[in-house]
Amino acid sequence: MEQQIGLNGYLAVGAVLFVCGVICMATKRNAVGVLMGVELVLNGANVNFLAFSRFGTLGLDGQAAALFVIVLAAAEAAVALAIVLSFYNNHQTIDVDRATQLKG
Amino acid sequence: MESFLFTVFAVTACGGAVAVVLSQHVVRMAFWLVISLGSTAGLFFLLNADFVGAAQLLIYVGGTVVLLIFGVMLTASGPYLKISGSPGELLQASVVGLAFLSILIFSVLRIDWDEHFAKLEQAAGPSFFERPTYRPASEGATVRGLGAALLGTRFDRDLGTGDDELSTGYLLPFEIISVHLLVVLVGAAYLARAKRKVTRSEE
Numbered sequence: 001m002e003q004q005i006g007l008n009g010y011l012a013v014g015a016v017l018f019v020c021g022v023i024c025m026a027t028k029r030n031a032v033g034v035l036m037g038v039e040l041v042l043n044g045a046n047v048n049f050l051a052f053s054r055f056g057t058l059g060l061d062g063q064a065a066a067l068f069v070i071v072l073a074a075a076e077a078a079v080a081l082a083i084v085l086s087f088y089n090n091h092q093t094i095d096v097d098r099a100t101q102l103k104g
Numbered sequence: 105m106e107s108f109l110f111t112v113f114a115v116t117a118c119g120g121a122v123a124v125v126l127s128q129h130v131v132r133m134a135f136w137l138v139i140s141l142g143s144t145a146g147l148f149f150l151l152n153a154d155f156v157g158a159a160q161l162l163i164y165v166g167g168t169v170v171l172l173i174f175g176v177m178l179t180a181s182g183p184y185l186k187i188s189g190s191p192g193e194l195l196q197a198s199v200v201g202l203a204f205l206s207i208l209i210f211s212v213l214r215i216d217w218d219e220h221f222a223k224l225e226q227a228a229g230p231s232f233f234e235r236p237t238y239r240p241a242s243e244g245a246t247v248r249g250l251g252a253a254l255l256g257t258r259f260d261r262d263l264g265t266g267d268d269e270l271s272t273g274y275l276l277p278f279e280i281i282s283v284h285l286l287v288v289l290v291g292a293a294y295l296a297r298a299k300r301k302v303t304r305s306e307e
Contacts, residue, residue: 013114013147015208017140020121022216023201027194032130032175039168040121043144046160048123054151055217057224058256060249064274066148066156070163071281075288077168081175082295083186088179 010051017044031084031094035077042073110150114144130176134169141165155247254278 010042017040024037046066053062120140124133141164148157250260258273 009110009114010147010151011207011212013117013144015205015212016118017121017144019124019201019205020118020210022204023197024125027125030130032172032179033133035172035175036124039137039164039172040124040140043141044162046156047144047147050148050151050153050156050237053153056221060246060253063153063156063246063250063252066153067159067254067283068277070156070159071285074163074168074171075285077171078292079259079288079295081171082292084175085296086179094179101272 007051007055010047010055014044014047014051017041017047018034029097031087031096032081034096035080035084038076038080039073042069083087106150109146113143113146113150116140117147125221131173134173134176137172138165138169141169155250 009034013026019038021040021042021044024040025034025099026037028037029033049062049066052058053060053066056062084094087099091098117140120136120138120143122134124140127133128134140158145157145165148154148160221235249259251272254275255278256273257274258271260268261288
């Protein structure tokens with residue numbers, strides 16, 4: 001099977017998604033924005049899983065891992081949104097810099 | 105054709121991700137996230153992962169982003185819709201991020217993958233997509249193997265090999281993750297509901 005786009009292109013896309021997610025997590029002060037950064041990071045990891053499953057010898061193992069990542073991301077988003085809602089109900093803001101109650 | 109589609113999907117995925125970082129409005133961030141995740145699903149289809157791509161569209165774009173938008177609607181009121189960090193922070197983070205990205209891409213490009221995969225194929229046999237029992241992508245055939253793998257039998261590894269050994273599947277992780285998702289959703293509903301009762305009684 002002839003391939004014009006090799007593994008490297010997909011890995012580069014995964015790296016860009018990952019770095020964008022990390023920057024998003026680091027700079028956004030809105031808690032929902034931080035969550036979107038986490039989604040981007042997990043998505044970049046999924047691109048890598050599927051790229052190695054296609055071009056490497058992983059086969060269906062990589063695709064099963066990607067499915068688990070998708071389900072875990074959904075679970076994580078649900079819990080994190082519940083925490084954000086609860087924080088908003090207590091503090092009337094979702095600015096993560098204001099969450100300083102546990103600071104020693 | 106494939107390289108053209110890859111270019112389109114890769115550019116929209118990366119551009120959407122960059123736009124998520126750069127836009128300050130939360131709803132616009134959610135929109136760019138939909139663009140980025142959707143074109144990543146296109147990349148998954150290009151990688152012959154038809155079921156994972158469909159699951160990405162259904163769960164991520166259809167479920168998680170809708171959940172995020174509900175979170176925005178429930179929390180963002182007035183000034184909280186646009187909380188932006190200082191531009192200096194964004195500049196700092198971009199410099200660090202670009203340095204990290206260049207390290208990642210540099211190290212990816214340095215490795216000669218073909219040589220490694222040649223070694224792996226010697227050790228583990230031909231890759232999944234080159235095996236004769238595998239039905240090609242035009243038939244969209246990862247669904248059956250994936251479903252069997254999640255139930256603990258590996259058609260893709262065991263059929264046509266000739267030896268009597270059975271490969272391990274993913275039954276236990278599948279059960280754990282399903283119970284995990286159930287517990288997490290119940291816990292999320294409890295977390296989001298109990299606090300609202302407290303504020304109501306305070307009023």
